[in-house]
Amino acid sequence: MSETQKVWKPTEEAKSQATQFRLFAVLLWLGAIVAQIFAIRFFLQAVNSGESPVNAWVIGLIVLDLVLVFAGSFLWKKSNRLNPPSEQNKFLFYMQSQLGVVLAFVAFLPLIIFILTNKKVDGKSKAILGSIAGVALLIAGIGGADFNPASVEKYTEETNMVEALTGANSVYYTKGGGKYHLYEDCYTIKNSERLNGTVAEAHAGVANHSDFDLCEICKKKKMKEDGIDAETLNEKVKQMNEKATAPANESVETLETEETQKDAA
Incomplete structure (x- = not known):
């Protein structure tokens, strides 16, 4: 670093790439939230029509939700390697570094709550769908966590x-x-x-x-x-x-x- 640049700074190319990765990550996360909304919709439709909510549509949308969240977290962490946050504000640093974990909960927790609190669903169906969504949340959370965050x-x-x-x-x-x-x-x-x-x-x-x-x-x-x-x-x-x-x-x-x-x- 030169005398006029004592604090590390990313290259212009790195900042541009980081911005692109963050944009794609946000779009993927939005897609995951949409997938969750449709999963809830198909879940409620099945329950209200007297059918089993454990069907291909609900399970498939949970899997799609997981893929989108995981991919978004991967790109977000990659963007932080290129243009990392500062540790001066601990809260903002944590949020930017671990945003993938936060989005994992946003993309799965409402669905899990809908599944476990619906009184029309039998215990077996709750256990199956709740377990699938819970495991997906766990995988997405671990995948979104940055255990060695850049700064x-x-x-x-x-x-x-x-x-x-x-x-x-x-x-x-x-x-x-x-x-x-x-x-x-x-x-x-x-x-x-x-x-x-x-x-x-x-x-x-x-x-x-x-x-x-x-x-x-x-x-x-x-x-x-x-x-x-x-x-x-x-x-x-x-x-x-x-x-x-x-x-x-x-x-x-x-x-x-x-x-x-x-x-x-």
Whole structure:
């Protein structure tokens, strides 16, 4: 990162792709809600006509609901890898990171309530449909959860780690890899087509990897070459992180103070 860009920022291409993924995710989630509405409709029609609600239409719509929610969550999480939220507002960060879980409940909970509270439905039918919808909710919830959410602060720390080790925001990576590297000849990527770019560009290039981070082999090799230990490196990164996340007005005040001192001199 340059002196004027201390906090990690996504590339313009990454922001554009993230917006597209989020749009498609919202459309898929809306489709899931529509599928749930039709499932409830067919469920009530069967109940009111004296037929068994355990039929192909209801079960098929539950499955369709699951597919749409799952696909939407996948795209949403992918968009967060490309253009992650900030951790400054914990609530908004959680909502954006775990929106797939929220939508899983929105897409299934009303249906489950309709099934379990309808007095005209026999216990066996409730158990079958309730179990199917419940399992679908569980799968959708797990699929929508992000157990390693990306954030601006996390990516800033990763970039600072690279700069602390090499003095430059430059890494090597492969489109199908799970790590980015400090050495182009790292043996884990020597037989692959290697790309070179910033940490932001690396994340944009392989945004489907939830655990995409610095190669430990490269990190330990560089530390050994420079003769630094983990404590020294972590302290340097910590100082860089604090500087990167300092309030903008603090930087302005510091600059004004420095200018005043120069004028006085």
